[in-house]
Amino acid sequence: MTKALITTIPFGVYDPASLNLLHENNIDYTINPFNMKIKESQLREMIHDYDYLIAGTEPITESVLENADKLLLIARVGVGYNNIDLDYADSKNIKITYIPDGPDAAVADLTIGLIYSLLRATHVSNLKLHRGEWQRHIGRRIQECRVGIIGAGKIGFRVAMELEKIGTKSILLCDLEQSTSLTNHPSMRWADINEVITSCDVISFHLPLTSKTENLISEKELLMMKEDAVIVNTSRGGIINEDDLYKVLESDHLFGVALDVFKEEPYYGKLIDIDRCLLTAHTASMTIDCRTYMEIEAVKEVIRHSNGDSLKCKIPTS
Incomplete structure (x- = not known):
């Protein structure tokens, strides 16, 4: 049989x-x-x-x-x-x-949900309240942020379109293949990775893991980001160097990070100890x-x- x-x-x-x-x-x-x-x-x-x-x-x-x-x-x-x-x-x-x-729709949904949570620090507020700490956080609305999408394939572009629908005014797309026409998307434009990293308030990764994308984001790139930037990765672990990310977060750089994927899964690493690092167990799909x-x-x-x-x-x- x-x-x-x-x-x-x-x-x-x-x-x-x-x-x-x-x-x-x-x-x-x-x-x-x-x-x-x-x-x-x-x-x-x-x-x-x-x-x-x-x-x-x-x-x-x-x-x-x-x-x-x-x-x-x-x-x-x-x-x-x-x-x-x-x-x-x-x-x-x-x-x-x-x-x-x-997984296009499901991954896009979670990505945007994570962005909302990071910008309003709801994950941090939840953790603190569970520990008996009442602390209110000032956040930002996604519509007022510049959002960078690194990897504008099916999922990345879907995230961009959903963000445009809810009124996000500035969306930068970064991809090796700029094959999608942006004529009907006034909020979007193509940009190189350096512009995305240095100028965006929100950076979302939608890349495959290859020899070119492994450790694409290390300490150097993380420190180039805005001090209050937020990062989301729902694509593949290994794109962001987790040790470097921990080091940078420990220095109080970056407002928040959300990771749904990790280099080794299940993940039980030291990022768990950082409150403003929102971690989920590869649940995007x-x-x-x-x-x-x-x-x-x-x-x-x-x-x-x-x-x-x-x-x-x-x-x-x-």
């Missing part, structure tokens, strides 16, 4: 449609038994017996794939795939799919509608491959 290993969790919890599809197509499945992000060693131990991997952001390395003797397809439940050794997968003729449009859509689309790719049909969203690996 065809077998699929589902490593991303939760899966099929809020809507069992994806699991029903597997059952209806005679695909046996195992859901991550560890109830947390699976470790490389655990995945290597389990993967040898499966034809399909329905994956999250766990490390799918050469070491893991060496043991994947039967694996035919990795179906990513999400948009990023920097956790997969693409070259080695290609050498073993393992196909990889992803869901490029899946965690809405019922978003997760259900991505789960179903990933399963459909497995079914397509199992039936010998063309894949819808295959990642080019060579």
Whole structure:
């Protein structure tokens, strides 16, 4: 019987449609038994017996794939795939799919919510009140801020459009490919990364993790930012150097930071000790509608491959 290993969790919890599809197509499945992000060693131990991997952001390395003797397809439940050794997968003729449009709305929602919280310091007020401290904070309205979007792909541009809708007057977009026309977006213009870093009140990151973007923001860039700037990263951990960020925040530079992603996850690092650092557990895509859509689309790719049909969203690996 065809077998699929589902490593991303939760899966099929809020809507069992994806699991029903597997059952209806005679695909046996195992859901991550560890109830947390699976470790490389655990995945290597389990993967040898499966034809399909329905994956999250766990490390799918050469070491893991060496043991994947039967694996035919990795179906990513999400948009990023920097956790997969693409070259080695290609050498073993393992196909990889992803869901490029899946998390757009959910990630944009959380990004804007985090910006609001940072600008009004609601996260700090909440922490202090829980500790018995009554302290009122003066904040800023997002409409009066200059917002910089670093990475203006589908998600980044969606954030920019939502900000424009609510009246944000100045939005700077920074991307290697300035392919989107801004003719109908009077609040937006293209800018280089230095202008975004030095002039924006709010800076939001929407980048893949690559050799070029890893540690893109270190102590130097953080200190170039306005003293009262706020930063949001809902894209990939590793883009902002976490040790440098801690050092800069300890010096009282920056009004606030929100991170939904980290270099190593789960994260239990020292940024937890800084009140004005708002931390969430990689939850940007965690809405019922978003997760259900991505789960179903990933399963459909497995079914397509199992039936010998063309894949819808295959990642080019060579």
